[in-house]
Every structure is written in C-alpha cells, then in structure tokens.
Amino acid sequence: MNKTTTETERQSDVLRALLLERRATLQREIDRLIAQHRDQHGHFQDSSVLDLEDMSLRDATAAQQIALLEARTRQRIQLDEALRRLDEGTYGVCEDCEEPISAGRLRALPFARRCVACQEQFEVFERIVQREDREEA
Numbered sequence: 001m002n003k004t005t006t007e008t009e010r011q012s013d014v015l016r017a018l019l020l021e022r023r024a025t026l027q028r029e030i031d032r033l034i035a036q037h038r039d040q041h042g043h044f045q046d047s048s049v050l051d052l053e054d055m056s057l058r059d060a061t062a063a064q065q066i067a068l069l070e071a072r073t074r075q076r077i078q079l080d081e082a083l084r085r086l087d088e089g090t091y092g093v094c095e096d097c098e099e100p101i102s103a104g105r106l107r108a109l110p111f112a113r114r115c116v117a118c119q120e121q122f123e124v125f126e127r128i129v130q131r132e133d134r135e136e137a
C-alpha cells in the first residue's frame with residue numbers, strides 16, 4: 001500500500017515538472033509574440049506614409065499573431081488547470097466516468113480531461129450539436 005502511494009507521488013512530481021516546463025516554454029512564446037506585436041505596432045505607428053497594401057498586409061500579420069497568441073494563451077490556461085487538478089489530486093481522473101486516464105494518453109495529451117472512451121462520446125455529441133446548429137441556420 002505504501003509503495004503504491006510513493007509511486008503515485010513520484011509520478012505526480014514527474015508530471016508537475018513536465019507541466020511546469022511546458023508552461024514556461026509557452027509563456028516564453030507568449031512574451032515573444034506580445035513583444036513582436038508591440039514592436040511592429042510601434043513601427044507602423046511611427047511611419048507617416050501608409051498605403052492600403054501595407055495596411056492589409058499588416059492586418060493579416062497582426063491577425064495571425066493574435067490568433068497564435070490566443071491559442072497559446074488557451075494552452076497555458078489548460079496547463080494551469082492541469083496543475084491545479086494535480087494539486088487537488090484529481091489530475092488524470094476522467095471527468096465523466098471518474099476512472100483513471102491511461103498514462104500513455106496523459107503523456108500524449110498532458111491536459112486530457114476525459115478517458116478515450118468518454119472523449120469519443122463527447123466528440124460525437126459535439127458533432128451532433130454542431131450539425132443541428134448548421135441545420136437550423
């Protein structure tokens with residue numbers, strides 16, 4: 001019994017280190033994206049001549065940067081959530097059936113919240129909802 005607890009605790013420590021490392025990498029990328037966006041924004045603000053082509057090019061780049069920034073921020077939030085669940089001792093437990101999520105799945109998807117079976121069911125459900133939305137529109 002003691003051995004199992006120690007093993008679980010050791011796994012939690014390994015996982016926490018992994019999640020924190022990924023979070024730090026994400027945070028660096030987010031900081032870089034924000035700095036890049038600010039630099040370019042500042043640069044364009046300073047220039048007095050702007051033709052329409054430049055502006056649309058700038059808008060496309062800015063939109064891409066913002067989309068990427070949003071995606072990275074969402075991932076960071078998911079990592080924070082995973083870390084919180086790890087602290088609470090609910091990490092790696094399926095939200096729906098409350099069975100443990102397999103270690104392989106968690107390695108591939110560190111912030112998976114459902115086991116494979118429940119995730120598949122959830123996605124099928126989501127697709128049905130999306131289809132109904134489309135049919136109504």
Ligand SMILES: [Zn+2]
Pocket residue numbers: 094095096097098099114115116117118119
């Ligand atoms: Zn499940």
